[in-house]
Amino acid sequence: MKVQLRDPNTIMKLSRLGSFHQSKLSFLRSFLNEFKDWEYKRDLFDLDKFGHGEAVYSFKKNKRTYSLVCFANKIKDDERSDRVIATKWDAAFTLHDGVPSQKDIDRLKNEVPRQEVGRLSFKELTLSRANKSVRVFNHVVDRLSQGKQPDLELLSNVGYLYRTTAVYGSGKFGLADRFRIKNREEINGPFRLEMMLVYLVRQFTFDQVNHVAHHKNPSKSVVLDRKICKNLGIGNSTGLGMAPFIVNHPTLLNNWVMSREIALKKIREIKIVKKKDSDLFIDCLKKSLTNITSWNTDSEYQQIKIKNLLKDIKKFIHFVDNDFDFEDKYPFNQIYLWLEEKACEECIEYVVSIMMEPFNEITNPLVSQMSSEEDKYFTIPTNRTVKDLINIIEKKYSNILKINFEKKQNKQNFWFISKNKEEPRLADRFEEGGSELEQPLAIARDVKKLHKKLLDTKNNSNVAEFLSKNSELRHIVRRVFIVEKFPYSEIQDNTIGKNIMPIDMLRLKLSFFGALKFDPRSDKWLRICMFQGAPLPDELKNYDEQWVYRSSN
């Protein structure tokens, strides 16, 4: 039986993309899988009794070393902010390519804590900063220094000791360009070095909290229990900076979503599922209920989604337990069809992710296909005809063409780059100034504009002729030829409408990172948790691959 890939017109809608969940294809999980046999080491840990100072952690294999260089600083409570306008943080980090010399550390000490206004070199690969969850950090220090373990309920509600507020890579602020390292086998997957940084930062937070507690009361203090450590991750506050990324990297977006879609298709096409595989699926499904019930958010929008997810998952478990036989042919196809009919989008995508758990042979080869050589597809095939372009648009953007951009609510917003922080922002076109400097992120509107213009042009003229008279549409012509080859490269929705939920765009990207417990703080930013439940670095050689679903938080 051949199953068709799912229709991009359904999957690439924002509400569906905003319902994606982490899976085996997610970057933090593929990072752990890749680096599980690397040698982990804490090379330097030079903190004062308050936890301020420097530390270096590394992963090493053969002649390659990656080192996380940490700088923990004293800041005042009123200086601590998760917003991008902050200029000081509790700790700042960079991932250095190789073993840093003392000279490197001295150089980095002057630059890394300054983040965006500092300058890094080609020897640094990623850059980040993080703030303490002061409430949790201080609580843990107090309890450990008294010889007690912390209150698990408090830890469970928050899920981390620190949260990062940005992780930069790929040439930002002087960091190494991607091309310098792209041929390294171990990083043949998107954002792998960003994941490494966050993972090692997590370990630093445990070491720091133990260190401070010890110095507070050397005779009585205990270290944080390993099981508790494992159930803590790293928080992250994410704003609109991520949203344009998925629009600006269409082939990369395609490769992420395409990998997920191919995995689903192959799983649905399995005729007979082995008992051990169906057992693993059911085990993950049932254990994952903890992930849902411990998913805390004040966001009404997300609370409704979680409520529906929980209701539908319970309904689905009841179906699997009582009305379903895994010995039937093509069981996962039957499951998928049931979900499409009976479950909400959040639940469909949740179960799709869990379906991948038993099938390494399907997911592992896909992991290496999730990067993209974007420049290969940059050149516009200008010898093609106007008729070709019209055909592609009518085939690939059929829903987009139905949107009426004459209506105010369909063009209510515009994307721009803030002068203060050089970060993307969204504003009301009719309330705020600056729409003349709009970023080219209104793809739906521009596709529609292009289509209209093409209909007024001779069908047999070529694209070069068309572009010589319509250069303002060049960016969108390029995209149309990309979507012809890459069906999941385009968000099939209006990114400037009145009702847009930008957090759907953030959620899509974060789900591929492997984030859990999306906690929207408004429609424009959210908090998440990464690596919660993940093995500690010294456990990597032999860890439970399904840790995501077996975490106790």
Next chain:
Amino acid sequence: MKSLSEIETTAKRASKAAGFSWGEAEEIGKCIRQLEMFGLPGIKHLNYYFNDKKKNTYENLSSINQLNSSSNPYCPIILGISFLDQLKTVENYEKIYISNIAYPIIFISFLSKSSEIIGKKINVKIDEKEILLNLNVNIYSNFLNVEFPKNSKNLEINFIENKDNFNENEWKSLYKLSENTFVEETDSLKKGAAGAGLTDND
């Protein structure tokens, strides 16, 4: 040191601010990145051009012929983008002559990209100097240590057909030397080689 990613992004945004469309600005970003990677003064000349553009008038050449001339200097960006777009046509010309181009190094970056797309080297003569564009893998020129001109009076483009850079005798001589790494086969070795013992007419 600025990363190439920063160079591309800034060149793109500056180009949009200088009046080019987003699609054109994307092309400019890529080309300036490539020039800087080759160690050529892309950022410097783009700056010069954008400053001059406020005061001077430049000609947009959107349809390229074999002979192209203008009393006002040609805009190197529109010229470069038009060249890329019309590559399938212009590569049929044996030679292309363009007179009066502002900041020709910027145009060169588009020609370098063209060389990659058509899979042929391109030789460019700017007044007395020569540049060889090698499939966008490198740029070879005798401009080294000489400031690139802000304007080229005459620029000549020549597509080089794919052919060896050496003659047959030079090849044979080297090949003969390489044969010294081979071992002469004895009859017994030949008997055991692949296909031995079978009849090819079975």
